[in-house]
Amino acid sequence: MDLSFSPEETAFRDEVRAWVADALPADIKAAMERGEKVKKDDLRRWHKILHEKGWIAPAWPKEYGGTGWTATQRYIFANEMALAGAPDLPAFGLKMVGPVIYTYGSEEQKREYLPGILNGDVWWCQGYSEPGSGSDLASLKTKAVSDGDEYVVNGSKIWTTGAHEADWIFCLVRTDDTGKKQEGISFLLIDMKTPGIEVSPIIIINGDHTVNQVFFNDVRVPKRNLIGKENEGWTYAKFLLVNERNGIAQIGAKKHTMARIRKLAASTQLNGHRLADDPGYQRRLAETEVALMALEYSELRFLSGQKTDHAPGTEANMMKVAATQLQQSMSELFIEIAGYYSYPFDGFRDTEGSNEPPVVPEDAGGAMHQFLYGRASTIYGGSNEIQRDVIAKVLLSL
Amino acid sequence: MDLSYSDEQTMLRDSAERFVEANCGAENLRKMRNTEEGFSRNYWKQMAELGWLALPFTEEQGGLGGTAVDTMVLMEAFGKGLVLEPYLTTVVMGGAALRAGGSDAQIEELVPALVEGELMFTVAYAEPQARFDLFDVATTARRDGTGWVIDGSKAVVLHGDSADKIIVSARTSGDRRDATGISLFIVDAGAPGLERRPYPTVDGSRAAEIMLGSVRVDADALLGREGEGLPVLERVADEAITALCAEAVGAMKVLLDTTVEYTKTREQFGQPIAKFQVLRHRMADMMMEYEQAKSMALVAALKLDSEDPVERRKAVSGAKVQIGKSGRFVGQQAVQLHGGMGMTDELSVGHYFKRLTMIDILFGNVDHHLKQFSAAA
Numbered sequence: 001m002d003l004s005f006s007p008e009e010t011a012f013r014d015e016v017r018a019w020v021a022d023a024l025p026a027d028i029k030a031a032m033e034r035g036e037k038v039k040k041d042d043l044r045r046w047h048k049i050l051h052e053k054g055w056i057a058p059a060w061p062k063e064y065g066g067t068g069w070t071a072t073q074r075y076i077f078a079n080e081m082a083l084a085g086a087p088d089l090p091a092f093g094l095k096m097v098g099p100v101i102y103t104y105g106s107e108e109q110k111r112e113y114l115p116g117i118l119n120g121d122v123w124w125c126q127g128y129s130e131p132g133s134g135s136d137l138a139s140l141k142t143k144a145v146s147d148g149d150e151y152v153v154n155g156s157k158i159w160t161t162g163a164h165e166a167d168w169i170f171c172l173v174r175t176d177d178t179g180k181k182q183e184g185i186s187f188l189l190i191d192m193k194t195p196g197i198e199v200s201p202i203i204i205i206n207g208d209h210t211v212n213q214v215f216f217n218d219v220r221v222p223k224r225n226l227i228g229k230e231n232e233g234w235t236y237a238k239f240l241l242v243n244e245r246n247g248i249a250q251i252g253a254k255k256h257t258m259a260r261i262r263k264l265a266a267s268t269q270l271n272g273h274r275l276a277d278d279p280g281y282q283r284r285l286a287e288t289e290v291a292l293m294a295l296e297y298s299e300l301r302f303l304s305g306q307k308t309d310h311a312p313g314t315e316a317n318m319m320k321v322a323a324t325q326l327q328q329s330m331s332e333l334f335i336e337i338a339g340y341y342s343y344p345f346d347g348f349r350d351t352e353g354s355n356e357p358p359v360v361p362e363d364a365g366g367a368m369h370q371f372l373y374g375r376a377s378t379i380y381g382g383s384n385e386i387q388r389d390v391i392a393k394v395l396l397s398l
Numbered sequence: 399m400d401l402s403y404s405d406e407q408t409m410l411r412d413s414a415e416r417f418v419e420a421n422c423g424a425e426n427l428r429k430m431r432n433t434e435e436g437f438s439r440n441y442w443k444q445m446a447e448l449g450w451l452a453l454p455f456t457e458e459q460g461g462l463g464g465t466a467v468d469t470m471v472l473m474e475a476f477g478k479g480l481v482l483e484p485y486l487t488t489v490v491m492g493g494a495a496l497r498a499g500g501s502d503a504q505i506e507e508l509v510p511a512l513v514e515g516e517l518m519f520t521v522a523y524a525e526p527q528a529r530f531d532l533f534d535v536a537t538t539a540r541r542d543g544t545g546w547v548i549d550g551s552k553a554v555v556l557h558g559d560s561a562d563k564i565i566v567s568a569r570t571s572g573d574r575r576d577a578t579g580i581s582l583f584i585v586d587a588g589a590p591g592l593e594r595r596p597y598p599t600v601d602g603s604r605a606a607e608i609m610l611g612s613v614r615v616d617a618d619a620l621l622g623r624e625g626e627g628l629p630v631l632e633r634v635a636d637e638a639i640t641a642l643c644a645e646a647v648g649a650m651k652v653l654l655d656t657t658v659e660y661t662k663t664r665e666q667f668g669q670p671i672a673k674f675q676v677l678r679h680r681m682a683d684m685m686m687e688y689e690q691a692k693s694m695a696l697v698a699a700l701k702l703d704s705e706d707p708v709e710r711r712k713a714v715s716g717a718k719v720q721i722g723k724s725g726r727f728v729g730q731q732a733v734q735l736h737g738g739m740g741m742t743d744e745l746s747v748g749h750y751f752k753r754l755t756m757i758d759i760l761f762g763n764v765d766h767h768l769k770q771f772s773a774a775a
Binding site: 129132133134135136139158159202203204205207211268269270271272275280281332335336339340341342343344345346359361368371372375376378379380383385388 | 524526527528529530531534553554575595597598599600605607665666667671674676677726730733734737738740741742743744748749751752755756759760763764765768769
């Protein structure tokens with residue numbers, strides 16, 4: 001047993017660190033430091049830089065455009081990216097539908113969809129939740145009815161992140177409602193330009209438009225867009241959910257936030273001293289750091305298990321709960337340090353064309369915005385209540 | 399001991415709840431937050447007509463002689479409806495400053511106009527470097543002839559954009575963090591040299607950064623005695639905290655009721671989610687938090703006028719700690735139990751959650767008041 005990285009892994013870390021320091025555009029890095037939302041065009045620019053380097057899809061098999069790295073290397077890579085202040089790229093193509101397509105899709109589907117995901121030209125969104133089907137995802141009702149070599153889709157999806165910016169949507173649809181609810185679901189790829197699709201924005205509590213409701217009204221989808229077999233979509237959906245939760249710990253991003261918290265505490269006064277020197281704050285910071293350490297080494301331990309071909313499974317449920325709780329307590333600490341400067345509405349930072357300098361000091365920028373958005377993390381991707389049910393059922397056999 | 403409302407208090411509560419029910423709430427907030435002032439002048443006029451703006455002033459001052467409990471009753475109702483009108487800044491904070499520091503002449507001149515709804519007030523006490531310390535004042539005022547000249551800047555002045563009179567803390571002697579040497583001045587919002595940078599706040603209210611560049615005021619602008627402004631400011635903060643605690647209790651009640659109702663109607667896995675034990679226990683905890691917050695808000699109101707400064711400090715800071723913690727739990731769990739819907743701007747839940755989050759920050763958060771409590775005890 002050895003906790004430290006091997007010389008090869010250390011060399012790899014140095015290589016990644018040097019590359020990202022040079023390759024990450026300064027304006028994107030600066031926006032991240034100010035806690036701003038990185039816009040689609042900038043994300044795409046960064047996506048293409050990574051693609052050109054060949055590092056866009058580390059987890060994919062090499063034959064499909066992956067890197068062939070070990071799980072440890074992928075961990076190092078993700079960590080270094082986040083520490084350097086690189087923005088997270090949307091997961092929908094690279095981490096969700098991409099792996100579904102290369103695992104369960106036909107050769108034709110692989111040829112058709114994987115290149116666009118890799119080069120960043122095609123953006124995806126995820127059609128899972130419905131107004132009546134949240135935690136109970138398998139009860140979904142959006143219907144796809146066979147009509148010749150097409151399906152006719154009717155229904156609605158909700159909380160669809162980025163639907164207003166996406167080119168394609170991957171959808172769970174009901175193709176059979178006679179048996180068990182999990183058994184009549186299919187996995188369908190739908191072009192967002194198809195007639196009958198309407199995207200309606202949902203504004204969330206931080207004032208952002210990130211999610212939508214998507215309506216399908218007699219949307220005709222070619223049957224060749226079906227992934228795998230009809231009525232077996234639940235298998236692919238679960239595969240995807242595990243992938244979604246894998247890496248949800250986002251250790252690097254959390255370290256980046258910790259660095260911002262420390263910086264703000266150092267520039268904030270308390271009782272005539274730096275807040276960073278206050279014992280109360282130091283205790284909370286230390287508690288947070290210990291929790292982060294526990295999360296990081298849990299992830300590493302699970303990763304090490306995967307290296308020996310133990311499939312990632314329900315550990316992902318535990319990581320989801322622990323990681324989202326920690327993320328929320330970190331963002332709470334952040335707004336508390338920001339004090340009164342949590343109070344101004346900070347959404348203007350993202351308003352294009354605004355030449356007003358922000359009221360909120362740069363060190364505290366985006367703290368409240370992210371705190372509010374972060375409340376969703378214990379809800380989405382299977383609420384933490386559902387995760388605990390799964391942990392109890394599967395891991396504890398209760 | 400009798401902790402029940404008097405007939406007058408019950409009437410006040412009922413009339414305030416009726417007003418709030420008919421006029422306020424999340425829908426009203428979504429409409430008003432895009433307006434220039436962020437609240438309704440019409441509602442303000444109605445509040446004046448109902449006598450609410452006169453509540454905390456004595457009868458000699460032209461008021462109703464209300465107690466802190468009366469203000470609590472009103473604020474709790476306001477909390478239930480996310481009331482946006484500047485009651486806290488004008489009546490509670492401005493009123494406290496005038497009652498605690500104002501001369502007879504100032505009270506005679508200003509209180510009738512305040513009570514009529516003609517003059518709006520705010521208190522500019524916070525500074526960018528000061529965090530929650532009322533005594534950390536870098537803004538200065540120096541004598542100039544018979545008057546004063548004020549220089550400095552004030553941070554996150556609540557309703558600083560719509561107030562007619564801004565009560566500004568400024569240092570007339572001593573060092574930045576001295577407890578003495580702070581004076582208060584009543585400054586006209588339109589005074590030459592006073593610049594305001596207004597902005598909306600996270601909870602749909604409004605505030606402003608205020609810059610004072612050689613702002614000249616007359617001798618009669620001084621509120622209270624020169625160099626002795628801190629006790630007045632502390633009084634303002636304690637009255638504001640007590641009022642905010644009551645507002646938070648009202649907001650928590652709405653979230654508790656809304657969440658219970660939602661979980662009874664939202665079905666997943668073939669049954670209302672209220673049937674799941676984990677959610678039932680969560681809501682039981684929310685209710686306990688609400689009840690304890692309500693008790694502490696009452697303690698603060700009852701002890702606000704205590705002769706014993708330690709007793710007052712422990713009651714007010716203790717209430718702020720409890721409200722901060724309870725408000726956080728109730729607000730966050732209300733969002734969680736509403737699922738994705740709780741994250742939307744459309745539903746009321748998120749607005750109450752944001753207001754509760756902000757109330758924790760205003761006039762010092764949990765950490766700050768734990769220290770205050772501990773220092774007093």
